[in-house]
Amino acid sequence: MVGLIDLVQTLTTPHPLDRYLELVRPTLTARELRAEITHVRRSVPGSVTLTLRPTRQWRGHAAGQYVQIGVVIDGIRHIRCYSPVNPEGRRDRHIQLTVKAHPGGLVSQYLYRNAVPGMVVSLEPAAGVFRLPEPRPERVLLISGGSGITPVLSMLRTLAEEGYPGELAFLHYAKSPEAVPHRAELEVIAQANKNFRIEMRHPGDGSGYFDYDQLERVAPWFADGETYVCGPQGLMAAVRKIFEAEQLSDRLHAEEFTLATTPVDADEAFGTVSFSASGKNAENNGAVLLEQAEAAGLTPEYGCRMGICFSCTAVRRTGCTRNVRTGETNSDPDQPIQLCINAPVGDVEIDI
Amino acid sequence: MTILTETKDGPLVLSPDQVEELGRALDDLRARIVADLGDSDREYIYSIIKAQRGFEIAGRSLMYLGFLPPFWLAAVAALSVSKILDNMEIGHNVMHGQYDWMRERGLNSREFEWDTVCPADQWKHSHNYLHHTYTNIHGMDRDIGYGILRMDESQKWNPLRLGQPLYAFGLMVLFEWGVMGHDLEVENIIRGKRSWSDIKKLVKGQWRKAGRQVLKDYVVFPALTGPLFVSTLAGNVTANLVRNLWAFSIIFCGHFPTGVQTFTEAETAEETRGEWYVRQMLGSANITGSKLFHIMSGNLSHQIEHHLFPDLPANRYPQLAPEVRELCEKYGLPYNTGSLGQQVGSVWMKIFKLALPPFLVGKESTPGVIVMRQQVVSSDLQAVASGNTTEVGV
Numbered sequence: 001m002v003g004l005i006d007l008v009q010t011l012t013t014p015h016p017l018d019r020y021l022e023l024v025r026p027t028l029t030a031r032e033l034r035a036e037i038t039h040v041r042r043s044v045p046g047s048v049t050l051t052l053r054p055t056r057q058w059r060g061h062a063a064g065q066y067v068q069i070g071v072v073i074d075g076i077r078h079i080r081c082y083s084p085v086n087p088e089g090r091r092d093r094h095i096q097l098t099v100k101a102h103p104g105g106l107v108s109q110y111l112y113r114n115a116v117p118g119m120v121v122s123l124e125p126a127a128g129v130f131r132l133p134e135p136r137p138e139r140v141l142l143i144s145g146g147s148g149i150t151p152v153l154s155m156l157r158t159l160a161e162e163g164y165p166g167e168l169a170f171l172h173y174a175k176s177p178e179a180v181p182h183r184a185e186l187e188v189i190a191q192a193n194k195n196f197r198i199e200m201r202h203p204g205d206g207s208g209y210f211d212y213d214q215l216e217r218v219a220p221w222f223a224d225g226e227t228y229v230c231g232p233q234g235l236m237a238a239v240r241k242i243f244e245a246e247q248l249s250d251r252l253h254a255e256e257f258t259l260a261t262t263p264v265d266a267d268e269a270f271g272t273v274s275f276s277a278s279g280k281n282a283e284n285n286g287a288v289l290l291e292q293a294e295a296a297g298l299t300p301e302y303g304c305r306m307g308i309c310f311s312c313t314a315v316r317r318t319g320c321t322r323n324v325r326t327g328e329t330n331s332d333p334d335q336p337i338q339l340c341i342n343a344p345v346g347d348v349e350i351d352i
Numbered sequence: 353m354t355i356l357t358e359t360k361d362g363p364l365v366l367s368p369d370q371v372e373e374l375g376r377a378l379d380d381l382r383a384r385i386v387a388d389l390g391d392s393d394r395e396y397i398y399s400i401i402k403a404q405r406g407f408e409i410a411g412r413s414l415m416y417l418g419f420l421p422p423f424w425l426a427a428v429a430a431l432s433v434s435k436i437l438d439n440m441e442i443g444h445n446v447m448h449g450q451y452d453w454m455r456e457r458g459l460n461s462r463e464f465e466w467d468t469v470c471p472a473d474q475w476k477h478s479h480n481y482l483h484h485t486y487t488n489i490h491g492m493d494r495d496i497g498y499g500i501l502r503m504d505e506s507q508k509w510n511p512l513r514l515g516q517p518l519y520a521f522g523l524m525v526l527f528e529w530g531v532m533g534h535d536l537e538v539e540n541i542i543r544g545k546r547s548w549s550d551i552k553k554l555v556k557g558q559w560r561k562a563g564r565q566v567l568k569d570y571v572v573f574p575a576l577t578g579p580l581f582v583s584t585l586a587g588n589v590t591a592n593l594v595r596n597l598w599a600f601s602i603i604f605c606g607h608f609p610t611g612v613q614t615f616t617e618a619e620t621a622e623e624t625r626g627e628w629y630v631r632q633m634l635g636s637a638n639i640t641g642s643k644l645f646h647i648m649s650g651n652l653s654h655q656i657e658h659h660l661f662p663d664l665p666a667n668r669y670p671q672l673a674p675e676v677r678e679l680c681e682k683y684g685l686p687y688n689t690g691s692l693g694q695q696v697g698s699v700w701m702k703i704f705k706l707a708l709p710p711f712l713v714g715k716e717s718t719p720g721v722i723v724m725r726q727q728v729v730s731s732d733l734q735a736v737a738s739g740n741t742t743e744v745g746v
């Protein structure tokens with residue numbers, strides 16, 4: 001197969017074969033991974049569950065990992081990370097994503113409103129070290145909050161499907177019972193697995209925030225188990241604090257769950273610019289990134305230094321930058337930007 | 353500095369304020385278009401790509417009927433159209449970053465490769481950076497004459513220039529190879545200003561890219577047609593040739609018709625954005641034509657708009673053009689445009705004329721729009737207006 005693709009690629013050179021195939025059918029690709037949405041379910045207010053059928057390049061995911069999908073909105077492809085909620089499985093050829101429509105979240109709102117079966121999204125292979133180890137630990141504690149439930153749900157379902165014999169506790173924090181996605185499924189799992197302890201907390205109506213007592217009650221054995229946590233920063237910090245105090249940090253596995261935040265004041269210079277490929281850091285002095293990189297002793301490629309030639313394009317991994325020509329700010333992760341006309345706003349990581 | 357432009361009614365003076373005002377107007381225009389980019393631009397470029405792929409597949413398939421002359425001709429025509437679209441409306445524009453905002457894999461300036469022997473990265477250096485930054489500045493924009501032609505009076509004449517029409521013809525026929533060699537600066541190697549080690553990397557890249565192109569067009573595809581090898585080979589050579597003639601003609605019309613100006617380094621040192629815009633307008637020329645013609649020329653028929661906004665999607669140039677033209681009229685700047693016939697004729701006139709020694713053809717009259725760069729005292733201004741001085745207020 002690969003040999004044949006290479007031969008055909010000689011014929012389509014200089015364009016990759018996929019650039020031809022995608023015109024026939026978007027899901028017909030030789031190399032690139034994509035997925036077609038096959039089912040759309042909006043059972044929980046404010047969130048949508050999508051079932052995706054990936055193209056044949058898909059190698060599956062491990063419970064807890066995330067995938068990146070890309071959708072086109074107003075002509076622009078936007079990429080976002082979501083954790084599949086379905087169990088991992090070799091023969092499992094689909095992905096299930098539960099997307100919560102965040103206020104002001106461009107992609108999540110778009111998917112919530114517009115996702116329909118037949119829509120094709122771009123897809124990256126599953127990635128991330130937040131995953132269940134092989135062999136499975138003897139005791140597992142899962143903690144999640146809000147839409148941080150997605151990776152741990154995949155872990156829970158995987159263990160349930162495997163007939164996990166160990167002890168498992170799952171503690172989830174949500175605003176209200178209605179806001180918990182896949183509630184019915186959780187109940188089924190709880191009933192079918194006597195060794196699973198699944199508990200919901202709704203701090204708003206008095207069932208309390210995460211603390212040591214709750215931890216003790218739900219999983220008194222937590223010190224001998226492996227704990228996986230994903231949720232808002234407050235929850236993560238609370239969990240971390242306890243595990244640190246108990247000197248159990250190595251038994252705690254956390255998935256950062258932060259929404260890209262756009263800093264407010266674009267004109268003030270603050271924060272750190274990190275040039276990740278070269279391992280250098282600099283205090284943000286407000287100048288354009290090309291100048292800041294040069295001041296830090298780097299020699300990024302450039303040409304016109306006025307935004308017309310695109311020689312200086314580099315990938316902004318994280319953080320927010322401001323286009324000095326238009327004043328516009330942008331904080332989408334992993335985006336190529338022109339260093340000569342973009343200045344950092346706060347902490348920024350550039351891949352040079 | 354002064355930038356001198358010819359007008360019918362003698363010299364025209366643009367004050368620094370006017371230049372800045374003009375720059376702001378163009379910035380506004382740009383911002384309006386950028387804010388409006390979206391689905392329709394995406395659909396546009398994909399429709400062009402679809403058409404190009406269609407022509408390509410049609411051309412390659414028709415070669416199997418190449419033993420029948422009408423089919424051979426149709427095959428060549430389809431393949432030529434495909435290559436022209438690939439190079440001009442798609443390749444040139446995508447590599448300018450015009451569609452980078454779409455964040456689409458395979459359609460961005462960093463990754464795109466085109467169907468010609470010149471590697472994308474080298475072209476981006478000689479074209480996007482050198483030519484577009486230093487447009488028409490002597491000694492900096494190597495597109496003035498491409499290192500082999502005398503396209504401006506201020507380039508020195510020598511007897512070798514007499515062969516210039518021949519060189520130009522050769523360049524036209526072998527245009528893709530000329531474009532490939534451009535970044536090597538061969539004339540500088542001959543003059544000893546550049547050494548082998550400077551160009552080693554470039555040559556390697558060219559070898560790789562050109563090798564693949566040659567393999568595809570001149571070996572693999574002909575071989576796939578079996579007994580029609582020679583016919584297909586001839587067809588592919590012809591399609592590449594047609595593309596070369598077309599690309600050369602369109603591109604030479606962009607900066608070499610009469611009325612287009614060149615600049616010196618001193619004139620353009622420490623330019624403001626407004627001044628940069630003015631230089632782009634005075635240094636470029638358009639071609640009039642139908643919608644189809646604009647598409648086939650990669651919208652380089654809107655060279656003026658392209659030079660003002662090289663990274664705006666080309667399909668927007670026709671929309672921008674009337675406003676740019678209006679601005680030119682408002683400030684008395686020339687808006688150099690004409691039919692393809694006129695512009696091509698004017699280019700070849702220049703090629704022939706500048707081949708001859710200056711004493712035979714005389715000098716063109718000095719142009720007369722004066723772009724003031726800083727506040728100057730009025731006596732200086734008068735001196736310029738009466739032609740007594742060429743440098744003002746630097």
Ligand code: FES
Nearest residue numbers: 303304305310340
């Ligand atoms: S250096 Fe030319 S765009 Fe940044």
